[in-house]
Amino acid sequence: MRKSHSEKTSTYFHVKTTKKKTKLMTCTYEGCTNTFESYPHARFCEFHKDPSTRPVDKKKEEVTTFTFKHPFLEPMIIEKSCICCGKPYRITVYPGTYEYPKFCEEHRSEFKRNSWRETHGKK
Numbered sequence: 726m727r728k729s730h731s732e733k734t735s736t737y738f739h740v741k742t743t744k745k746k747t748k749l750m751t752c753t754y755e756g757c758t759n760t761f762e763s764y765p766h767a768r769f770c771e772f773h774k775d776p777s778t779r780p781v782d783k784k785k786e787e788v789t790t791f792t793f794k795h796p797f798l799e800p801m802i803i804e805k806s807c808i809c810c811g812k813p814y815r816i817t818v819y820p821g822t823y824e825y826p827k828f829c830e831e832h833r834s835e836f837k838r839n840s841w842r843e844t845h846g847k848k
Contacts, residue, residue: 754779787835790824809838
């Protein structure tokens with residue numbers, strides 16, 4: 726007697742069941758001491774898994790430009806002083822453009838401004 730198709734497939738397909746590897750973990754959120762059983766890569770307990778329960782400290786972004794409303798119809802060169810070091814620098818003011826840099830060429834990048842502040846003891 727021949728086996729039906731469904732009987733054949735049931736003998737051919739074999740479902741592997743593997744035991745999930747879990748460990749007893751502690752929540753890595755600051756101030757939380759909850760322990761939970763989870764995969765080794767889990768970092769937070771059930772409560773702190775939701776990102777809305779973990780407020781993120783937002784860094785203040787430093788404004789690196791200033792707004793200069795001008796009536797000029799032709800490009801003009803203006804001299805400004807750097808907010809960081811006080812050294813004068815030149816900017817070219819174009820008609821229709823109102824955002825210009827606050828810092829001289831030496832302090833335009835955030836890294837250079839921070840290193841200058843550290844060496845001169847300013848915040």
